[in-house]
Amino acid sequence: DGGITQSPKYLFRKEGQNVTLSCEQNLNHDAMYWYRQDPGQGLRLIYYSQIVNDFQKGDIAEGYSVSREKKESFPLTVTSAQKNPTAFYLCASSLYRDGNQPQHFGDGTRLSIL
Amino acid sequence: GQQVMQIPQYQHVQEGEDFTTYCNSSTTLSNIQWYKQRPGGHPVFLIQLVKSGEVKKQKRLTFQFGEAKKNSSLHITATQTTDVGTYFCAVDDRSGTYKYIFGTGTRLKVLA
Numbered sequence: 001d002g003g004i005t006q007s008p009k010y011l012f013r014k015e016g017q018n019v020t021l022s023c024e025q026n027l028n029h030d031a032m033y034w035y036r037q038d039p040g041q042g043l044r045l046i047y048y049s050q051i052v053n054d055f056q057k058g059d060i061a062e063g064y065s066v067s068r069e070k071k072e073s074f075p076l077t078v079t080s081a082q083k084n085p086t087a088f089y090l091c092a093s094s095l096y097r098d099g100n101q102p103q104h105f106g107d108g109t110r111l112s113i114l
Numbered sequence: 115g116q117q118v119m120q121i122p123q124y125q126h127v128q129e130g131e132d133f134t135t136y137c138n139s140s141t142t143l144s145n146i147q148w149y150k151q152r153p154g155g156h157p158v159f160l161i162q163l164v165k166s167g168e169v170k171k172q173k174r175l176t177f178q179f180g181e182a183k184k185n186s187s188l189h190i191t192a193t194q195t196t197d198v199g200t201y202f203c204a205v206d207d208r209s210g211t212y213k214y215i216f217g218t219g220t221r222l223k224v225l226a
Contacts, residue, residue: 030212031212035216040221041218041219042202042216042217042218042219043157043202043216045215048211048212050211050212056211056213058213090156090157092157094212096212100145100147100212100214101162102147102159103147103149103157103159103214104159105156105157105158106156107156108156
């Protein structure tokens with residue numbers, strides 16, 4: 001089945017630690033995205049990537065980093081500089097064909113501070 | 115920058131009642147998407163509207179794009195408990211990138 005796989009489902013971070021969230025897609029989509037969702041809130045864009053080896057900051061990129069070395073993969077690192085990392089992190093992907101296409105989301109990773 | 119307002123923020127309805135959520139933009143939109151997120155789940159794409167005045171239906175759900183392409187609505191007829199969740203609109207940020215801006219969402223609770 002084609003889809004987006006995020007791992008792990010739950011993650012705990014110690015103070016001062018960097019953690020990496022995995023996102024893999026086998027939909028052959030061009031674009032990939034990372035969103036942060038806080039309880040009862042909407043989606044805020046962290047980073048997005050249109051093509052391999054290229055990515056742009058979203059609205060809340062501070063304290064996060066990404067890479068896009070392969071079309072299928074877009075890992076997100078939550079660095080120790082992100083002082084309030086507890087949230088639900090969603091990865092998404094989409095095609096771009098004559099305009100934006102629907103975004104397909106993974107099941108998400110819930111990150112908490114120990 | 116572009117702003118997307120979604121109202122209401124919350125809505126509680128009795129099962130069988132209708133429900134409507136509205137998405138309003140400060141600028142003219144090229145298209146709009148609607149998503150549903152069940153509690154504890156991830157957003158799932160429902161529909162995309164492109165044309166001015168467009169109306170699309172999916173069973174009990176009716177989606178409408180305003181004539182001026184600055185607003186949109188999602189109407190659910192005779193709500194069921196399976197409609198519970200948060201409904202988001204998402205709009206193209208018109209920067210020529212692949213980027214979308216999500217509305218704040220409307221959380222729907224259906225009382226049996």
